[in-house]
Amino acid sequence: MLKRYLIPTDRLRLIGSRKGIKMKIVFMGTPDFSLEPLKELVKAGHNVSLVLTREDKKRNRGELTPTPVKELANSLNIPVLTPSKMKDEELIKRLKAENADFFVVVAYGKILPREILDIPRLGCINIHASLLPEYRGAAPIQWSIIDGREKTGITTMLMDEGLDTGDILKQYEIIIDKKETGGSLFERLAILGGEAIVDTIKNFDNIKPIPQGETTTEYAKMISKSMGEIDFNKSAVQIERLIRGMNPWPSAYTKYQGKVLKIWDAAPADDISEIQNINLNENYGKIYSFNNRIFIICNSSVLEVMSLQLEGKKKMSAKDFLLGREIEQGYVLGSKV
Numbered sequence: 001m002l003k004r005y006l007i008p009t010d011r012l013r014l015i016g017s018r019k020g021i022k023m024k025i026v027f028m029g030t031p032d033f034s035l036e037p038l039k040e041l042v043k044a045g046h047n048v049s050l051v052l053t054r055e056d057k058k059r060n061r062g063e064l065t066p067t068p069v070k071e072l073a074n075s076l077n078i079p080v081l082t083p084s085k086m087k088d089e090e091l092i093k094r095l096k097a098e099n100a101d102f103f104v105v106v107a108y109g110k111i112l113p114r115e116i117l118d119i120p121r122l123g124c125i126n127i128h129a130s131l132l133p134e135y136r137g138a139a140p141i142q143w144s145i146i147d148g149r150e151k152t153g154i155t156t157m158l159m160d161e162g163l164d165t166g167d168i169l170k171q172y173e174i175i176i177d178k179k180e181t182g183g184s185l186f187e188r189l190a191i192l193g194g195e196a197i198v199d200t201i202k203n204f205d206n207i208k209p210i211p212q213g214e215t216t217t218e219y220a221k222m223i224s225k226s227m228g229e230i231d232f233n234k235s236a237v238q239i240e241r242l243i244r245g246m247n248p249w250p251s252a253y254t255k256y257q258g259k260v261l262k263i264w265d266a267a268p269a270d271d272i273s274e275i276q277n278i279n280l281n282e283n284y285g286k287i288y289s290f291n292n293r294i295f296i297i298c299n300s301s302v303l304e305v306m307s308l309q310l311e312g313k314k315k316m317s318a319k320d321f322l323l324g325r326e327i328e329q330g331y332v333l334g335s336k337v
Helices: 009-017 032-043 068-075 089-097 140-146 182-202 236-245 318-323
Strands: 024-029 047-052 102-106 123-128 151-158 168-175 252-256 259-268 286-290 293-298 301-310
Touching: 024 032, 024 068, 032 047, 032 068, 032 102, 032 182, 047 068, 102 182, 123 182, 140 151, 140 182, 140 236, 151 182, 168 182, 236 252, 236 259, 236 301, 293 318, 301 318
Parallel strands: 024 047, 024 102, 102 123
Antiparallel strands: 123 151, 151 168, 252 259, 259 301, 286 293, 293 301
């Protein structure tokens, strides 16, 4: 059984005596999602004395590229460490020497051992992009859209040795728009994450950590490119959610005449009167065009495509797509030829 990481009572009393005083913070984060929380902590006047992020990666032509968090920290003149492993004596000595009130962790990408969790005076706070215990894991934003959830949000929690299992500090809820994409929800939650961490630290002495209950969703596993491939045996509603959840990366796609066809925007077709002599029980994945509109047969339903992109071409509307070519009526998408 995991040991839950709780703040001792004497530490809570210390917090109350420091209300209104700016905190000393070590920040740990890596991707774009971590930028707003770091910016907001600095903007609020907290002393972010050190940043930990992932190692530089080789990109085009083998050049090393720093993480978004490293670039931001450098611009703010905050010292940066990129440790390859966390159980390192020199790293632990450095972290202890910071005498930080909090460690704030946002999509860092490394698991913190107990030795590090115990270092900050008041605890390690993690920002997670879901309403825990739902969607623990690496990709809660995309899966909340793919699964058709109506709301999501940000959870700030005290970290323990589990994966997104620590006690909840505060939750900040937002509604998922019916046309929300993975990209748009990412941006909204990143901004909310910045606001949430400042608010959580400001009100920390009045917060009673709440243990998480059992999750009602599957683990939000990391998104891979192959997950974007469309299965037309699913309903138009399910496919439309996949398209939004996978936008902008890795995108939802299929194959048309041997080329990758990305679908960027679509909707279940309510009115299919224009599609004549079509059997909804025939081969799923058949594509048709009528009156400058594109339709695909799905499981007992029809998907209308509004925006798409054929391999080697730019993204365009269905109408513009049809101006330059004729759809092979009844072609089964996903075919190799």
